[in-house]
Amino acid sequence: MENLKPSEIVKELDKYIIGQNKAKKSVAIALRNRWRRQQVPDDLRDEIAPKNIILIGPTGVGKTEIARRLSKLTDSPFNKVEASKFTEVGYVGRDVESMVRDLLELTVNAVKSKEQEDVKEKAMIIAEERMLDILLPKTNRQEVDNKNESGETGLEPVNAESTDLSATRNKLRDMLRKGKLDDRIIDLDVSERQMPVIEVFSNLGMEEMGVNFKDMLGGLMPKNTKKRKVKVSEAMEILTLDESQRLVDMDKVVKSAILKVEQSGIIFIDEIDKIVGKNGGSGPDVSREGVQRDLLPIVEGSTITTKYGPVKTDHILFIASGAFHAVKPSDLIPELQGRFPIRVELEALGQKEFVRILKEPKNALLIQYIAMLKTEGVNIVFEPEAIEEIARIAEEVNNHTENIGARRLHTIMECLLEDILFDAPDMPGKDVVIDANSVSSKLNDIKDNEDLSRYIL
Template sequence: MQDLKPSEIVAELDRYIIGQGKAKRSVAIALRNRWRRRQVPEELRDEIAPKNIILIGPTGVGKTEIARRLSLMTDSPFYKVEASKFTEVGYVGRDVESMVRDLVELTVNAVKQAEQEAVQERARAIAEERMLDLLLPKSGGQEPVKREGGGETALELVAGAGEEHSSTREKLRRMLRDGKLDNRFVDLDLPDRSGPMVEIFSNMGMEEMGINFKDMLGGLLPRNVKRRKIKVPEALKILTQEEAQNLIDMDKVVRTAIAKVEESGIIFLDEIDKIVAKSSGQGPDVSREGVQRDLLPIVEGSSVNTKYGPVRSDHILFIASGAFHAIKPSDLIPELQGRFPIRVELDALGREEFARILTEPRNALVLQYIALLKTDGVDLEFGGDAIARIAAIAEEVNESTENIGARRLHTLMECLLEDVLFDAPCEGMSRVVVDADYVDAKLKALKEDEDLSRYIL
């Protein structure tokens, strides 16, 4: 993050997202300010609150993609949640604090995975020794493992009767590394997951009960293991995973994860307009306003209890988004409005943007389909007139039906290339050229039949 200036953040976003310059500038500044905050004197650091953002625009214009790319770019903990999933405490549904718990859980798993990868070499070495113990037990232990269906023991395979045990072990190690024992089986004790599952349902978060019931019951019940006969490569992989878990310090993992969440976490609140009551009244509108009031302390900054301990939300960056068709951001309760000082309106996408989306980003749709068909030995080519025609049809269908933005392109491309994708594995098809005539032949009749296009396009 130290090396990423706001202009460079925007340039990186431009590689994946077409247009929306205002939104990119706003999120780039917000992201850079998080790094700046960590550089100021400590007495002032805690006073600088994150500048949360509301992205206003119809679906399919890039709101979620902007937030997701930001988290990937900076390796920040990121969690996306639809605000419409929440209900006021007391109603059946998820409570708002669960989004912080979910973010912590995801971050703990990510840090744990990174730590395990860092100790893979050590874990592999320990697992190799355990595997050699299984293949060549010490004297007085169990018999050496035999090949499935009979055959020589590992000891008989590598040495004569008078061979030293240590030199035999080294010979067996070389054979293991060379893959000469890949067809052998070993007996391994694995956790038995076939027992009954106990699930506890509640309209409150499990951590709010003060006890993690799953962990408690897991400690009381005996640990069932089941001996299985597994091939050497798979057994070595299982042993390596076990040793990697034993080598990492979970207390350190949890501390690191909580620090990452508190300092650089990003929560993307989609569909925030769905929790705005259209008029004061009864029924679900009461719960909607209640969700806003429940959200307020989380966004303002409070301590959330998780199974890993309390987590502060003071410096988590909240990015909210919504179409705001029927209501306005000013319809949010005043206290919540004040916690989202930056509001950016995203532009609706038209013909020109659709044409660029199809070809310019690094993950452009056209490039994806070319790569997919290349696996079947088919060269797919798109003419410039075909791209323009697809973009024009996408714009027309969005205007005549529901405007779903760039997501319309996915539907059109699937309809357009359905026959090619089905016939591609057949012999004799090596090159397919898509031009404007091809696009019209496949999509024009479908587009003109308005009733049918509402279902298919």
């Protein structure tokens, strides 16, 4: 973060997201403020609260993508949740605190994987020794310790047999490293723990208990070992993974993950407008305001109990988003509104933006389809007029049916290239040119038939 200025964050986001400069600027400032908070004196650091953001705009304009790319850019723990999945405590459904537990779980797994990667070389050396023990078992004579009269262990005398074994072991080690033994089949003891499947509580009950039954019961269950016949190459992978898991200090992993979540976690709450109850709430709306009240202490800053220990949410950055068609951000309860001081309205996408989305991002749709068809030996070329026509039709369909933003391009591209994608394996080496006429002839009939376009496009 020290090297990432807000302007550079926006520049990185521009590689994947077209337009929406106001939203990019807001999230870049919020992210930079985190680094600034770390630099201020300790007595002031805890007083600086994160500036949470509400992104307002229709579906498919880049709200989720902005938050996801932001987390990848800074290697921040990230969790996306749908606000509509939560219910007020006392109703059947997910508890809002589970968003923090899920974020921590994801972060623990990510930190553990990184730690395993860091000790992989050491694990491979240990796994290699275990493999050599399997390929060249020690003799009984070597395994028995020589003891002198006082009971102390003495040194085993070096003889011709042990020298031969050492030479054979080194020869096998050399063959193993060169891959000459990869296809040899060996018997490997693989540990597996038998876990009974017991359903005692609902989702809500399990979360409220805050106890990890699987881990608790797993410790009581005996470990069973099962002999499997595997190739040496596969056995080396199994042994390396086993050793890397043993070398990782889980206490250190958990401590690091909790710190990472507390200081740089990002929770993206999608569809926050769906938990705004309409006037005179009854029936399905009855628990919506309750979800907002349950959400409030988490966003304000509280301590959540997890199976790994308590987690403080005071400095987690919350980014909420919603279309806000039927309701307004001001319809949220006042306390929750106050916890999202930054509000950004994202612009609806039109033909110009669709043309850029098709061509410019690093993961642009056209680049994806060209790369996929190249695997079949088919070279596909999109003429500029064809791209303009695809964008025009996408805008028109969005205006006449439901506006789903850039996601409309996915449905149109699939419909346009359906026959080519189907026949591609039978036409290797062929060049296919997509021009404006082929786009019009393929899509206009569907677009003009309103009933068909609703279902297909």
